[in-house]
Each structure stands twice: as structure tokens, then as C-alpha cells.
Amino acid sequence: MSSTVQGLPPNYRTVLDVVEEAGPGGHLTAQEIWVRARALQPRIGFATVHRGLIRLHELGAVMKIDVSGEASAVYEPAASPHAHFRCTGCGAISDLEYAVPAQTVRRLAERHGVAIEREAVTFTGRCANCG
Numbered sequence: 030m031s032s033t034v035q036g037l038p039p040n041y042r043t044v045l046d047v048v049e050e051a052g053p054g055g056h057l058t059a060q061e062i063w064v065r066a067r068a069l070q071p072r073i074g075f076a077t078v079h080r081g082l083i084r085l086h087e088l089g090a091v092m093k094i095d096v097s098g099e100a101s102a103v104y105e106p107a108a109s110p111h112a113h114f115r116c117t118g119c120g121a122i123s124d125l126e127y128a129v130p131a132q133t134v135r136r137l138a139e140r141h142g143v144a145i146e147r148e149a150v151t152f153t154g155r156c157a158n159c160g
């Protein structure tokens with residue numbers, strides 16, 4: 030376990046456990062995480078789960094994927110950078126092995142005078158099942 034998440038409140042630890050158990054590519058919504066967290070900690074509230082996810086995201090322990098066209102974001106354990114694909118037919122979200130090259134990110138930051146901290150690339154289209 031990385032040192033950045035030591036000293037977490039127990040409820041936030043439960044949230045992290047749920048996300049890590051789903052594994053990379055798990056892509057759970059906050060609602061789904063809450064349902065699983067309650068199996069471990071019946072008294073945990075949705076607001077706590079939501080705050081825990083925000084905190085864990087700030088700490089870099091959890092990746093947040095904002096999916097365009099979907100009301101809620103999905104979460105997964107922090108892993109190597111990758112892109113996502115969302116099927117417009119069935120709504121399935123899958124991982125794609127792609128990351129913007131570090132050199133490109135650096136050049137963009139220089140050209141626009143911004144400090145880039147995270148990237149989130151989501152492609153949309155039709156999955157293999159939906160053709």
C-alpha cells in the first residue's frame with residue numbers, strides 16, 4: 030500500500046478496498062461502490078462514499094473517469110494511464126491501451142502556458158457486440 034493513503038479514515042479505507050477489489054478496468058459508479066461498501070460496513074452512507082472518492086482521487090489512489098453522455102463518473106484503482114472506450118449502443122466502458130505521449134503533453138503545456146496534471150481520454154463508438 031502506498032504511503033499517501035496511510036492515515037485514511039476507516040470508511041475511506043473501505044471505499045478504497047472496494048475499488049481495489051474491483052481491479053483496474055472495474056469502472057464502478059459511486060452508487061455501485063456504495064452498494065459494495067455497505068456489504069463490508071453496513072452503516073456507511075452515500076455521502077461518505079462520495080467524499081471518500083473525492084479524497085482518494087486527490088491522493089492519486091483512485092482514477093476517476095468522467096464519461097461524456099453519462100450522468101455519473103466511474104472509478105477504478107490508479108493504474109498506468111490508459112484511455113477509455115464507451116459504446117453508444119449498450120453503454121459499456123472498456124479500457125484501451127493508449128496514453129498521450131509525455132512529449133506531447135509537455136509541448137501542449139508549454140504552448141498554452143498551463144500546468145497539466147491529469148489526462149482523461151475517452152473514445153466513443155460501437156463495441157464488438159453492438160457492431
Ligand SMILES: [Zn+2]
Nearest residue numbers: 054105113124
Ligand atoms: Zn479504465
Ligand SMILES: [Zn+2]
Nearest residue numbers: 116119156159
Ligand atoms: Zn455495445
